[in-house]
Amino acid sequence: MQRVELRPRADWQQRVEAVGMNYHTLDGDVYWDESACYRFTASQIDVLDDVTAELHALCLKAVQAIIDRHLFKQLLIPDWAVPYIVDSWERREPSVYGRFDLAWDGNGQPKLLEYNADTPTALLEAGVVQWFWLRDCYPDADQFNSIHEKLLVFWQDYRQRQPSLHFAGVDSSDEDSGNLEYLRDTAVQAGLQTQRLAIEQIGWDASRQRFVDLRNNPIRALFKLYPWEWLLQEEFSPYLPQAQPAMLEPPWKLLLSNKGLLPILWELFPGHPNLLEASFADKPLVGDYVRKPLYSREGANIQIRRGASLVETGGSYGGEACIYQRYTPLPEFAGNFPVIGSWIIADQPAGIGIREDKTEITGNNSRFIPHYFVEN
Template sequence: MQRIALTPRTDWQQRVEAVGMNYHTLDGDAYWDESACYRFTTNQIDVLDDATAELHGLCLKAVQAIIDRNLFKQLLIPDWAVPYIVDSWERRAPSVYGRFDLAWDGSGQPKLLEYNADTPTALLEAGVVQWFWLRDCFPDADQFNSIHEKLLGFWQHYRQRQPSLHFAGVDTSDEDSGNLEYLRDTAVQAGLQTQRLAIDQIGWDAGKQRFVDLRNNPIRALFKLYPWEWLLHEEFGPYLPQARPAMLEPPWKLLLSNKGILPILWELFTDHPNLLPANFADQPLLGNYVRKPLYSREGANIQIRRGSSVVETDGSYGGAAYIYQRHTPLPDFAGNFPVIGSWIIAGQPAGIGIREDKTEITGNNSRFIPHYFVEN
């Protein structure tokens, strides 16, 4: 794994906008950053592919263990939502996607930092934008990237059970809107009928006990780029088990989308080469560790403790519910610290996207860096 400095394409802004990415610059700084790229070998890509498939399998086993051992309170899941979650698992409600965030320098085994199982973003960047960059800049190389094809395959299969789908998210976020519209576009390409609305435009028809859109049409299936833990606490959240629209991501993904899955995975699969030691707050780790809130996003409220040194971020996710994970250093490329986001689409490894920052805590504005690989 190498970091290579590059000269950006002269018209890179127009090129990424042409494929749907209008949030390439955040707060005046480049978010899409092609002044560098990462180079892998085929063997290294095979390691990432295998690790992603392995972690996906471990997570599915962990869902069953949480249900069997009734660990819902440990994950701060309200009692009324438990039957709803369990039912979705027992029905094997389908899941579109997830993203494992990995620490890896190209040698040994990748280590799981966290699993973005419910509302992962950076999908458009990984699936489309870096693919067109590759064609322009390294046309003879390859890329670990079958995201677009696997999304189309998922929707084509999903269409057999549900031909229409509403897409909802937070319209005030350009990044969320871009990712949501990309997902909707792939569904349209696969033949689904779709409608787009903001999450706060979802209505409840008390008389017919169903969710409706702005035209009062029933919402029978909903893709929501909106966290399950927020959705359950919305005013209409308790109505979800009554109306039971088909949901993507499904309710059982809530068991995987909070940091509590990390100590559960470690307890179930201690010393697994792709996992890091992790405990709940009542069993703090000795030595160097990272403290993470059970529910947090975009690097908020993270604390890294190495001996007497402490690095932390602020945010709105603080409180008493934390987990502790053994600190593993990220690769350091001249002060750039990359995290590999490895995608699972329809249960299959589908490619990677790399975010990097000048610190070891990846945040909302951390840069997206493209990649390619060559034969060994």
């Protein structure tokens, strides 16, 4: 794994906008950054592929263990939602995607930092934008990237269950809107009928006991780019079990979409080479650790304790329970710290995207860096 400095394409802004990415610059700073890329070997990509499949299998086992041991309170899941989640799992409701964030420098074993199991973004840049970059800049190389193809296969299968689908998200976020529209576009390409609306435009029809869109049409299936933990706090969320719209991601993903998964995985599979030691707050780790709130996002409210030094970020997630995870250093390349986001699409490894920052805490504006690989 090498970091290679490059000269960006002269018209890179127009090129990425042409494939749907209008958020290439955030708060005046470059987000899509092609002034560098990461170079892998084919054998390193094989490692990432295998590890992603392994972590996915461990997480599915963790779902069953959480249900069997009734660990919902540790994950701050309200009592009323438990039967809804369990029913979703027992019916094996399908899951579109997820992203494992890994620490790795190309040597040894990748380590799981966290699992973005519910509302992962950076999908458009990983699946499409970096692919077109590869064709322009390294046409003879390859890329760990079958995201687009696997999404089309998923939607083709899903169409047999649900021929139409509503897509909802937070329209005020350009990044969320770009990712949501990309997912919707892949569903359209696969033959589904789709409708787009903002999450706050979803209505509840009390007389017919169903959720509806702005035209009062029933929402029978919903893809929501909106965190489950937020959705459960909405006024009408307790009606979900009785209305039973098909949900993507499904309710059982709640069990994987918070940091409480990390100590549960460690307890189930202690010493696993791709896991880091982790614990709940009642058993804080001794030594170097990272403290994470159960539901923090985009690097908020993270605390890194390394020897006598303490690094922490602000945010609005500090009030709830937290977990402790054994500190592992991120690889450093010329003052840059990359995190590899490895995608699962329809239960299969599908490719990677890399975010990097000048610090070890990856935040909302951390840059996306493309990659390629060559034969060993």
